[in-house]
Amino acid sequence: MTMPANLPPEAKAKYAKYLDAKTTEEKIKTLEEFISAVPKHKGTENLMLWARKKLAQLKQDLEEERRRRKTGGSGIRFMVQKSGAAQVAVIGPTNSGKSTLVHRLTGAKTLITDYPYSTRLPSPGMLSFEDVQFQLVDTPSLMLNYPDSQWNNRIIGLVKNADALLLLFSLDSPSLKQNIASTLKLLGDRGIETSKGEGYVYIERTRGVGEIKLYVNGRLKGFTEENVRRMLREYRIYGAYVYIDGEVTLDDVEKAIFTRTMFKPTVLILNKADRSLYSKEELLALKNIIPNGVPVLVGIARSGRGFEELGRILFEKLGIIRVYTKEPNGEIAKQPLVLKKGATVLDVAKSVHSRLVKNFKYARIWGPSAKYPGERTGLDHTVKDGDIVEIRA
Numbered sequence: 026m027t028m029p030a031n032l033p034p035e036a037k038a039k040y041a042k043y044l045d046a047k048t049t050e051e052k053i054k055t056l057e058e059f060i061s062a063v064p065k066h067k068g069t070e071n072l073m074l075w076a077r078k079k080l081a082q083l084k085q086d087l088e089e090e091r092r093r094r095k096t097g098g099s100g101i102r103f104m105v106q107k108s109g110a111a112q113v114a115v116i117g118p119t120n121s122g123k124s125t126l127v128h129r130l131t132g133a134k135t136l137i138t139d140y141p142y143s144t145r146l147p148s149p150g151m152l153s154f155e156d157v158q159f160q161l162v163d164t165p166s167l168m169l170n171y172p173d174s175q176w177n178n179r180i181i182g183l184v185k186n187a188d189a190l191l192l193l194f195s196l197d198s199p200s201l202k203q204n205i206a207s208t209l210k211l212l213g214d215r216g217i218e219t220s221k222g223e224g225y226v227y228i229e230r231t232r233g234v235g236e237i238k239l240y241v242n243g244r245l246k247g248f249t250e251e252n253v254r255r256m257l258r259e260y261r262i263y264g265a266y267v268y269i270d271g272e273v274t275l276d277d278v279e280k281a282i283f284t285r286t287m288f289k290p291t292v293l294i295l296n297k298a299d300r301s302l303y304s305k306e307e308l309l310a311l312k313n314i315i316p317n318g319v320p321v322l323v324g325i326a327r328s329g330r331g332f333e334e335l336g337r338i339l340f341e342k343l344g345i346i347r348v349y350t351k352e353p354n355g356e357i358a359k360q361p362l363v364l365k366k367g368a369t370v371l372d373v374a375k376s377v378h379s380r381l382v383k384n385f386k387y388a389r390i391w392g393p394s395a396k397y398p399g400e401r402t403g404l405d406h407t408v409k410d411g412d413i414v415e416i417r418a
């Protein structure tokens with residue numbers, strides 16, 4: 026979506042109202058007001074397209090909500106309690122082998138059939154990688170022919186809540202390429218990116234806190250942090266965390282205000298290699314439609330062949346590290362703390378106990394991040410995967 030150059034202030038204010046709306050009814054009302062406040066010309070065409078599509082979706086949501094209220098709230102939302110180091114949603118078109126894969130890799134009982142759309146509820150299982158576990162969640166199949174259906178909405182809800190995605194496709198399907206393209210489009214249209222691309226902006230609004238904080242992990246092309254703050258204030262956004270990765274323009278930041286895309290680390294799986302309709306060359310050509318940075322695994326879910334490295338790949342894609350805490354003069358913890366790459370001793374202390382932060386004296390580190398075994402550090406020391414950390418308070 027290209028952004029409208031200089032939306033009038035009224036339109037920006039209306040958009041702020043929409044962002045603040047809580048109920049679906051309010052969202053519809055405020056989005057309609059925003060649409061009428063936007064001047065219609067070439068520069069706002071894409072924005073209007075997006076807004077009208079969003080409006081149609083909201084109206085559908087409202088209908089569904091009303092129906093549920095009438096039928097006594099039988100509309101279950103797909104939510105699976107998280108467990109382990111990360112929740113990974115396994116999604117894809119029908120018969121791609123999702124239920125088979127989750128069963129094979131985790132041992133969990135899933136419903137495997139030849140009938141389309143037989144899996145109707147998500148069901149989790151645990152995949153071990155060394156000393157961490159990932160929760161794989163088997164899901165009902167996406168209806169690629171009805172991208173905006175309520176059926177898909179519930180799966181998308183689950184996807185948004187997950188930490189990573191496995192996209193599954195079957196090599197025995199003649200429409201493999203189209204299935205991949207439709208799935209990626211369906212996700213993209215709902216604001217879910219499977220690859221960070223060149224640059225990536227994600228704005229997380231914080232209610233109440235009147236501060237705009239930037240986390241820049243890349244380069245701002247032709248603008249400053251102050252420009253970002255000013256622009257957000259024009260949209261009446263006073264509290265937000267702005268995450269910037271790679272090379273980003275101010276337009277990209279403005280776009281992120283509207284589309285609110287989120288990045289989900291993704292692995293793409295081409296299943297049923299034992300019944301593949303495709304040559305090696307044809308598979309390589311799929312690179313053209315698969316985003317850079319999305320690893321592709323080819324395998325056989327029935328036997329598990331080809332998925333030996335899945336745990337390690339997920340671990341790397343998730344950008345997580347393991348840290349082992351140690352009591353002063355005590356045992357090293359068997360179970361690691363799982364933290365984001367870039368975490369510091371402060372994050373370690375926080376996840377053990379807030380008291381450790383308040384009474385912190387120093388830490389001692391053994392392992393990859395230590396200059397020498399038992400190095401003494403402060404709270405700002407960056408830890409690495411495999412570190413042993415002892416906190417003295």
Ligand SMILES: Nc1nc2c(ncn2[C@@H]2O[C@H](COP(=O)(O)OP(=O)(O)O)[C@@H](O)[C@H]2O)c(=O)[nH]1
Pocket residue numbers: 118119120121122123124125126136137138139142143144166296297298299300324325326327328
């Ligand atoms: N030949 C072969 N069949 C598979 C493989 N994985 C799954 N299947 C079969 O494909 C059908 C659909 O599998 P299922 O896991 O229910 O697919 P889902 O709809 O994506 O959950 C079942 O008959 C499975 O036995 C595989 O790797 N090879």
Ligand SMILES: [Mg+2]
Pocket residue numbers: 123124125136137143144164165166
């Ligand atoms: Mg299934």
